[in-house]
Amino acid sequence: MNPENGGLSQEEIDAMMGGGSPSEKNTDADDGPGKTVGTEARRTDQASTSQAPTSSGPTIVPLDLLNQDRMNRSRMPTMEVLNDRFARSFRGSLFNYLRVNADIISLSAQIQKYGEYIGKIALPSYFVMVSLTPLRGSMLFIMDPYLCYAVIEAFFGGNGRLEPKLEGRDFSVIEQRVFNKIIDHAVEDFTSAWEPIIKLRPKVLRSDVKSQFVSIASSTEGVVGSVFEIEMERWSGKLYTCIPYNTVEPLREQLVSGVAADQSEMDPSWKQMLHMDIQNAMVDVSVILASQDIPLSRARTLQKGDVLSFDRVQDARVYVEDILIGEGRYGAFKNQYAVKLVSYRTPSEEDVLQSIRLKKEGINNE
Known part of the structure; x- marks a missing residue:
């Protein structure tokens, strides 16, 4: 200043x-x-700051209506439960066939594009196409090369000391027969696991070592892919299952909700068949025309040919499977002895339990 x-x-x-x-x-x-x-x-x-776009504003992203995924990428809790059931059942099948303890872990059940899913699988793998009647379309069971090697080693008694040579290797006819047997067990266990949702009637269509010969969808279509990690003593590999999304789309509500609807609802056809079977069941009917109480000392002296006299009674007691159901009048009908039921008694639960107990005691006494 x-x-x-x-x-x-x-x-x-x-x-x-x-x-x-x-x-x-x-x-x-x-x-x-x-x-x-x-x-x-x-x-x-200042000039550079004025030209730079502000980060606080909304970001505009172009929308292509012709290239949108039609599949829903939400989780499928029921699918995960079905995979766990399949893994437990398939574990027992592998032990029965290979006599080797196996640990099977369900890694994932995701919806993705078919081309991306197939591209992640190592080659040479064993692809098997299976139809899923009554659903439309087919599914794939895929054994990766490490699982193929593990199955062959376990089946033919290998020790697992040598490293597998997978590149440039083709599967022989005998090896493919072993693989087909493994897939047959997998298909059977897969059907049992899905039985609470739908009763499938699968059928093996064909198998190959190249995916293009067993294609079940286009590369851009969505599929439900599951991966199972299988460890057997000294070997390990992966089993893949691949189902087109369009095939399981009718079951989407059950797969997403996590509740199998047919477990709580009664099937009308099953109810009708059960009713018919019960109605056609054969039962034993016995009628006591008369009875008499005698001392034990007299009963011990009875011989063959002795005659016991009874007082004539009007009504006879009718039993079904040793359960008293009422009384009737005996006589003849079409030249045969017959009983006409005149009074009916509804059996109680205690009557049924007592009849069962008496039968068991009778069998044991014999």
Whole structure:
């Protein structure tokens, strides 16, 4: 500040207007007359800032209506439960066939494009196409090369010490027969696992080592792919299952909700068949025309040919499977002895339990 007039000097005014401090201006003056480096730098920063887009604004993404996925990528809890059931059942089948303990873990059940799913599988793998009647379409069971090697080693008693040579190797006819037997067990266990959802009637269509010969969908179509990690003593591999999304789409509500509807609802056809079977069941009917109480001492002296006299009774007791159901009048009908039921008694639960107990005691006594 100039003490003589109480105002600001020219250098201080330039500094306040953005020219920098006097020392900075003197430094900048060395670059040439009438040129200020600090001022030009600030102008450059302001220009770049004004041109840069702001991050706070909304991001616009183009939408292609012709290339949208039609599949729903939501989780399928029921699918995971079905895979766990299949893994437990298939574990027992492998032990019965190979006599080797196997640990099977269901790794994932995801919806993805068929081309992406097949592209992740190592070659040479064994592909088997299976129909899923009454559902439309077919599914794939895929044994990766490591599982194929593990099955062959376990089946023929290998020790697992040699590293498998998988590249450029073809499967022989005998090896393919072993693979087909493994797939047959897998298909059977898969059908049992899905029985709470739908009763499938699968059928093996064909098998190959190249995926293009057993294709079940186009590369852009969605599929439900599951992966199972199988470890057997000294070997391990992966089993893949692949179902087109369009095939299981009618069951989507059950697969997403996590509840199998047919477990709580009664099938009308099953109810009718059960009713018919019960109605056609054969039962034993016995009729006691008369009875008499005698002392034990007299009963021990009875011989073959002795005659016991009874008083004539009007009604006889009728039993079904040793359970009293009522009384009837005996006589003849079409030249045969017959009983006409005149009174009916509804059996109780105690009567049924007592009859069962007496039969068991009778069998044990014999």
